[in-house]
Amino acid sequence: MDMRPLKHFLALANTLHFGRASDACHVSPSTLSRSIRQLEENLGVSLFERDNRHVALTRQGETFQTYAREALEQWEQLRLSLQSEALRLTGEISVYCSVTASYSFLYALLSQFRTHHPGIELKLHTGDPAEAMARVLAGEEDMAITPRPRRTPEALAFKSLTRAPLVFIAPQQAAAWIPSTPESPSTEQWCEVPMILSEAGLSREFADTWFKALGVTPRIYAQVAGHEAIVSMVGLGFGIGVVPKIVLDNSPLQERVRVLPVKPELPHYDVGLCVLERRLKSPLIRALWDEVQER
Amino acid sequence: MDMRPLKHFLALANTLHFGRASDACHVSPSTLSRSIRQLEENLGVSLFERDNRHVALTRQGETFQTYAREALEQWEQLRLSLQSEALRLTGEISVYCSVTASYSFLYALLSQFRTHHPGIELKLHTGDPAEAMARVLAGEEDMAITPRPRRTPEALAFKSLTRAPLVFIAPQQAAAWIPSTPESPSTEQWCEVPMILSEAGLSREFADTWFKALGVTPRIYAQVAGHEAIVSMVGLGFGIGVVPKIVLDNSPLQERVRVLPVKPELPHYDVGLCVLERRLKSPLIRALWDEVQER
DNA sequence: CCCCTCTGTTGCGTAAAACGCGATATTTGC
DNA sequence: GCAAATATCGCGTTTTACGCAACAGAGGGG
Numbered sequence A, B: 001m002d003m004r005p006l007k008h009f010l011a012l013a014n015t016l017h018f019g020r021a022s023d024a025c026h027v028s029p030s031t032l033s034r035s036i037r038q039l040e041e042n043l044g045v046s047l048f049e050r051d052n053r054h055v056a057l058t059r060q061g062e063t064f065q066t067y068a069r070e071a072l073e074q075w076e077q078l079r080l081s082l083q084s085e086a087l088r089l090t091g092e093i094s095v096y097c098s099v100t101a102s103y104s105f106l107y108a109l110l111s112q113f114r115t116h117h118p119g120i121e122l123k124l125h126t127g128d129p130a131e132a133m134a135r136v137l138a139g140e141e142d143m144a145i146t147p148r149p150r151r152t153p154e155a156l157a158f159k160s161l162t163r164a165p166l167v168f169i170a171p172q173q174a175a176a177w178i179p180s181t182p183e184s185p186s187t188e189q190w191c192e193v194p195m196i197l198s199e200a201g202l203s204r205e206f207a208d209t210w211f212k213a214l215g216v217t218p219r220i221y222a223q224v225a226g227h228e229a230i231v232s233m234v235g236l237g238f239g240i241g242v243v244p245k246i247v248l249d250n251s252p253l254q255e256r257v258r259v260l261p262v263k264p265e266l267p268h269y270d271v272g273l274c275v276l277e278r279r280l281k282s283p284l285i286r287a288l289w290d291e292v293q294e295r
Numbered sequence C: 001c002c003c004c005t006c007t008g009t010t011g012c013g014t015a016a017a018a019c020g021c022g023a024t025a026t027t028t029g030c
Numbered sequence D: 001g002c003a004a005a006t007a008t009c010g011c012g013t014t015t016t017a018c019g020c021a022a023c024a025g026a027g028g029g030g
Helices: A004-015 A018-025 A029-043 A059-087 A099-103 A105-116 A129-137 A187-191 A202-214 A227-235 A245-249 A277-281 A283-291 B004-015 B018-025 B029-043 B059-087 B099-103 B105-116 B129-137 B187-191 B202-214 B227-235 B245-249 B277-281 B283-291
Strands: A048-050 A055-057 A091-097 A120-126 A143-147 A156-171 A194-198 A219-224 A240-244 A257-260 A268-276 B048-050 B055-057 B091-097 B120-126 B143-147 B156-171 B194-198 B219-224 B240-244 B257-260 B268-276
Touching (some): A004 A018, A029 B059, A055 A059, A059 B029, A091 A105, A091 A129, A091 A283, A105 A120, A105 A156, A105 A283, A120 A283, A129 A268, A156 A202, A156 A227, A156 A245, A156 A277, A187 A202, A202 A240, A227 A240, A227 A257, A268 A283, B004 B029, B004 B059, B091 B105, B091 B129, B099 B105, B099 B120, B099 B227, B105 B120, B105 B156, B105 B283, B120 B283, B129 B143, B129 B268, B143 B283, B156 B202, B156 B227, B187 B202, B194 B227, B202 B240, B202 B268, B219 B227, B227 B245, B240 B245, B245 B257, B268 B277, B268 B283
Parallel strands (some): A091 A120, A091 A143, A194 A219, B091 B143, B194 B219, B194 B240
Antiparallel strands (some): A048 A055, A143 A268, A156 A240, A156 A268, B156 B268
């Protein structure tokens, strides 16, 4: 937007003299004359009553003067406001994650980020981690916490935040089916254990793989959606579960269960932040992305 | 003021698609791309987050969108408002005249003008007619009612409105010094008459000329500023006065005085409207000027 | 009354900018 | 993996803007 015509008009309205006004605007008198004429043609009215010796505002010119002042001020104000807004990185970022993530490392990360960029609003949506990547790919969320998939889609950027070891957990109270030598598991001890596992997801796949290596078909006591619920059921004494250690660490029931030092250990998986690659061009997204340090 | 950048921006903000937006604006995609880029450079912030496949408003873009809508609407509204204002000839005209003129023909003229152009405000200033032309020349008044001067300054336009005959007036009640044969004035009868004349102005000059032709040096009883005051003094019986007949016709004291049918009659002068020639370019002034019909 | 100065406007030549076309790089969907 | 889509860039052409100089008209002073 070229605001010079308005400035030219205001200068002339103030001085009522083409020469002095053109000096003030650092243009030649002819330029200013043509600028005013063009304004008048665009508006369809004459703004100045003038001859070779006198310049006077018309009634319409007076009306336009107040408009021009306001319009120019609004423009400049907007300019400054936009720029400072851009510097302050004002905006909104939505993050999708599991309940556990929101309790644990994500909470620390985001509160640190918030002090660095107080102008950025964070919207935290919790839900099933299995949906995380789909939501980001669909553009419904800016970022998500998700286990690193086997193959990362090309459009996605992924940054590991933490390792999430899987652990076996057993109730604190004694039970006949709790293996006595978890450090060297035997087929006999494990084939009758009531297991509480996830319905789906990496933790379930890893557990299945572990049992397969041992040559055991586990007795599934319950299949649960959500790791948090597994802790609850194990705490109540229904069986042995497999959960990410981080879920355990953040569970209010962690004193009701204990980790079994099973060998070989279950694999861990990477939990990290994912975002659409192209969205990293946004300074907001970029700021949060840069805030997190890999691994 | 070129508002196209704003229109381009709004079109793109609506469609989020350079091709369709450029079609809507009847420009090529490259033009629209450059237009947006230029806007962003002027503002110092990026308005769209875009790559070859996606276009999205940034936070600043959203702020700018509301501004652009308002600014464009204000501009268009102002345009229309100014144009209709120009058509309706809205404005203000100041007219300077004597008290008598404001009572008599000017009142009729202006009330007629007001019905034709209800949008025009008229400001009536009354005062000494001798100052009328000076005030118009100085630009303090748009127009004035004034006796036609001997030589009209070149910068002034003058249009006669009415003839103003000068008359001798005497008190209604008898007085020794009232000439018995005013139809054929004699030097003896007039040399001792107490005269009440204007301090200055055409009426005084004409009266002096009249006496000079008669060969009489009049006895000046009083010199008065303002014809209206002459009527008052004559009505009170102080002497004989010379006033424009029109002043008499509009005087509330006209029954206290009578016109002397003196021969030869005093000359008349033209009373008319005067205005700066160059101010006739203003449609407002022109409208009032054209409303009055000469003589 | 004439001349001189001041001042807004206009013609014109040059410089800059805007514009559209085609090419390009990159991305998405099949 | 390939084809369609699409924002952007390079380039040549057209349009526009700018300043200089000349012009015209209006005051002001001698």
